[in-house]
Amino acid sequence: MWRVEWPTVTLIALCYGVWLLAGAAIWPHFPALALMFMAIIGALHSSLVHECLHGHPTRNRHLNEALVALPLTLIYPYRRYKATHLAHHHDERLTDPIEDPESYYKARWQHNRMPRWLQAMLQVNNTMLGRMVLGPVLGAVGFLAQEARLLRANASGVRLAWGLHLLGLVPVLGLIWGMGIPVWLYLVAVVWPSLSLISIRTFAEHRWHDAPEGRTIIVERSPLAWLFLNNNLHIVHHQIPSAPWYVLPRLYAERKEHWQALNHGYVYRSYWQMVRAHALRPKEPVVHPVLHQMHTPAAPESDPPVAATGGQAA
Template sequence: MSHYLDAAQRLDIERLSQNFTGRTEWPTWLLLIGVQIAWFGLLLGSSWLGVWPTTLLLIPLVTLWMSVQHELLHGHPTRWDALNKVLGYAPYAVWYPYTLYRDSHLTHHRDEDLTLPGVDPESRYLDQANWRHSPTLLRALLWLNKTVLGRLLIGAPLALLGLASSELQRLRQGDRQAWTMWLTHGSLTVLMLLFIERYSVLSAWHYLLLVSVPGLSLAMLRSFYEHRPHANPEQRTVINEAAWPWTWLFLNLNLHLVHHDLPSLPWYRLPQVYRARREQWLSRSGHFHIQGYSQLVRQHGLRPVDSPAHPFAEGARP
């Protein structure tokens, strides 16, 4: 639990973990089961729904599945990492094996390294040296990726290119863990795509290109401006007071500073803990505060939110 919390806050959060909901984690179990029933139901019923209605319903469901995987890697609904891994390994979102997502995301939670390129695996910045030597086309793409429209259009392809580059390097180097992970994930993905081909009106290519990639793009709206470079690590993480359906789709991770300060707090507790001391959270964030994703669309739909070059990371690892 975060060291800056006072005794009363710690006691309040401890009480939440000891009641029936906290002990059983039934909201997460219900969500976990519900998403999987919905996924199979949509595909098995796709001949009745039709290709495009099925597609449009599957895209946010895949995004929601990624949010569920995020809960699993943070220790919900069980405290057993191995069991959570089994529960979250289904490759509905295709591109990121659960193990890879878990390990990189937990590294991202070292708040003192947030946004630092080459250190924070979820950084969207280049250090000064790499920025100066980047080709013009790459710079243009990175500037575009700093707009909401660009993020939705090219954010996923850029992320997948980066993933392919780093993981192919690991595979070429003979990294045993990488080979085991990708063979397992690849086998499950092939089985999933065969199921889609056999029992739905969608083709495997349709699912890959028109469901999983848009699902990843939608998830990238959440991470569009979750973090900013700042001298104080606690002021690098946003409070986004988003409304439904985004809070549901992203499982309240819009309250991102609360999550980073209390990463073991389950998704359904984040709003309650935030509302109890809203002004304190806003002050802690340095008033890095956004009033919903509509504000980001209005202000940064076509205008970059900040520079792709990190303002003070000169010598970070490339």
């Protein structure tokens, strides 16, 4: 049976519509306001990309891809994000610095190889303010470096993913140019803040715990929940990734005690509670507390794929 989740389709249309309105109508008169709107919409688009790669809002994967094919945050190809993100959803491997492409932990041997300045930056990146400021840049640089290696090696599907991404970039960059917004300004004032907003959600989304279910967070309420498409209730999403964003609050409310027991009490009341606790204090160590503690890599380990969601929605 054909299924269309119309709330998501409507939100995608609104997302692109508001972005166009901000650039075409607001930018000429109130440029700072336009850039602010575009940054918020860029973050929403990242959340919608995450929704689509999980099989929403239709059962046709090509149509889902086409619906979010114009990359408002410019950097991450849909198919590359999809490949790494679905690998991340193997919950038994969550947070593993080798097996989980979205882990912020490092294996001890990886950390030992790094120059001290990079070790220090990663330590700062594990504070909430550091993640918001440095995270988008570190994520993008690491991702692009890894992708360059995969492109040179002609890894399966990577060149096609980038080809499709470049096709989507052409109209987006054309519109930005037509609006009169310098591309450098768009990168600094739209893309960077967009990814910073997403980093609020991803900052503490996962932790190490012996039980795979204990590795995924619940943030019970937030005025940003709409921007994150309710993925603040992240354990519900990881357990039922086929559930559309607009049913996650109901699923959580119906079995609140179950979800909190399942994730071993990894619960924050709000993101503000997280800010107060970790704005300037690292929440997690850079080196994974349990896995890959060897000082040299055990064959056949090599540098893992860099998180495709250094700024995307995880």
